[in-house]
Amino acid sequence: MTLPRDDILLQFEQVAFRYADGNTGLDGCSLDILRGSRNALLGANGSGKTTLFQHANGLLRPTSGTVRYAGQPVDYGRNGLRELRSRVGMLFQNPDRQLFSASVAEDVSFGPLNLGLDDDTVRRRVAAALAAVGLAEIGERPVHQLSFGQKKRVCIAGVLAMHPELLVLDEPKAGLDPAMQADLLAILDDLHEQGMSILLSTHDVDFAYRWADHIHIMAAGRCVASFPAGELPQRTAELAAAGLPLPSVIPLHARLAAQGLVPAEPRPRSTDALLAMLPGALQPEEKPCTIA
Template sequence: MSAPPNDILLQFDRVAYRYPDGNAGLDGCSLDILRGSRNALLGANGSGKTTLFQHANGLLRPSGGTVRYAGQAVDYGRPGLRELRSRVGLVFQNPDRQLFSASVAEDVSFGPLNLGLDDDTVRRRVAAALAAVGLADIGERAVHHLSFGQKKRVCIAGVLAMQPELLLLDEPKAGLDPAMQADLLAILDDLHGQGMSILLSTHDVDFAYRWAEHIHIMAAGRCVASFPAGELPHRAAELAAAGLPLPAVIPLHARLAAQGLVPATPFPRSTDALLAMLPKAPQPKETPCTIA
C-alpha cells in the first residue's frame, strides 16, 4: 500500500544519473521517505547510496527522472537549491570533507550565515546545535584538534544549525568505537523524538533491523525493495540478491523457537530482545536452617 502524498517528504521517481566517466550512479531509482520516519538505506559498496544522498541534497542533478521534496520537484536554480539545503541536511561519511573553518563555532555558523540570518540568530542556532550534540563547551576549539568522533558531531551540529526537516547521514557509524556509536545513536534518537525525519546508510544489517522503522535496499543504482523493518525476517531473498546477510538475531531466534525455548512470534529485533524472551531459570529453593 502506497503512502498518502502528503506523508511523503522526499521522493525519487525513476531517477537516473551517469558520472562523467560513463558509469551509472543511479538507474531508474524510485524511493519514498515519509515525514517523521526513521530509515536505513542498505546496500553494498557501489550500490548507489552516496549518489542518492547527493541527489537528495541537490549536490547532483539527475539526468533522468524527478526528485521531489514535500511534493514539489526540486528547483535547481540558486534560490531553489538554497531552500532545499536548508530543509535537507547531509552529513558525509568522512567529516574532513565537511569541515573547513578554523574553529568549531565558525564551522557550525557557516550555513546559517549563508542563509542571511542576523548575528544574534546565528549565535543562538550555533549554541543550540552544539548543545544538541553534546559539544556546548568547545565552540572556540580548533577543528584540527578534535577527535574523529567529535568531528562527526560537529558536522551534525553544522547541519542542525540550518534547522532541517530531514537529516541524511552517510555511514554515520564508520570509524567510531562502540562508545562513540552509542553517543551518536542517542543524539539521533533525541532528534527523531523531536520530529525530525532521518535517513542513514549503513552496511550493518543488525543495526538497521534494530534501529529503523523503514528499510530500503539499494543494488546497482536502484532501490530494489522498501518495507517496514518488522518485515525483514521475510526478506531474505532481497537481502541475498543485494549481497547482504540476514541480521544474526533472525536465524538464532528461529533455532530457539524450533526447540520450543522461545515463542515463534513476535520476531525480536535485537539480541537483548531475544534474551528477554527466554524463560527465567528457576530460583533455587532455600533450605530451612535447623538447630540441633
C-alpha cells in the same frame, strides 16, 4: 505517474544519473522517505547509496527522472537549492570533507550565516546545535584539535543549525569505536523524538533491523526493495540478491522458537530483545543478586 502524498517527505521517481566518465550512478531508482521516519539504506559498495544521497540535497542533478521534496519537484536554481539544503541536512562519511573553518563555532555558524540570518539568531542556533550534540563547552576550540568522533558531532551540529526537516547521513558509524557509536545513535534518537526524519546508509544489517522504521535495499543503482523493518524476516530473497546477510537474531530466534524455548511471535529485532524472551530472563526492573 505516482501522485505525491502528504506523508512523503522525499521522493525519487525513476531517477537516473550518469557520471561524466560514463559510469552509471543511478538507474531508474524510485524511493519514498516518509515524514518523521527512521530509514536505513542497505547495499554493497557501488550500489548507488552515496549517489542517491547527493541527489537528496541537490549536490547532483538527475540525468532523467524526478526528485521531489514535500511533494514539489526540486528547483535547481540558486534560490531553490538554498531552500532545499536548509531543509535537508547532509552528513558525509568523512567529516574532514565538511569542516573548513578555524574554530568549532565558526564552522557551525557557516550555514545559518549563508541563510542571511542576523548575528543574534545565528549565535542562538549555534549554541543550541552544539548543546544538542554534547559540545557546548568547546565552541572556541580549533577544529584540527578534535577527535574523529568530535568532528562528526560538529558536522551534525552544523547541519542542525540550519533547522532541517530531514537528516541524511552517509555511513555515520564508520570510523567510530563502540562508545562513540552509542553516543551518536543517542543523538539521532533524540532528534527523531523531536520529529526529525532520518535517512542513513549502513553495512550493519543487525543495526538496521534493530533501529530503523523502514529499510531500503540498493543494488546496481536501483532501490530493489523498500519495506517496514519488521518485515525483514520475510525478505531473505531481496537481501541475498543484494549480497546482504540476515541479521543474526533472525536465525537464532527461529532455532530457539523451534525448540520451544521462546515464542515464535513477536519476533525480536535485537539480541537483547531475544534474551528478554528466554525463561527466567531478568525484567528491566529486576537486578541480579550479589554475594557480599
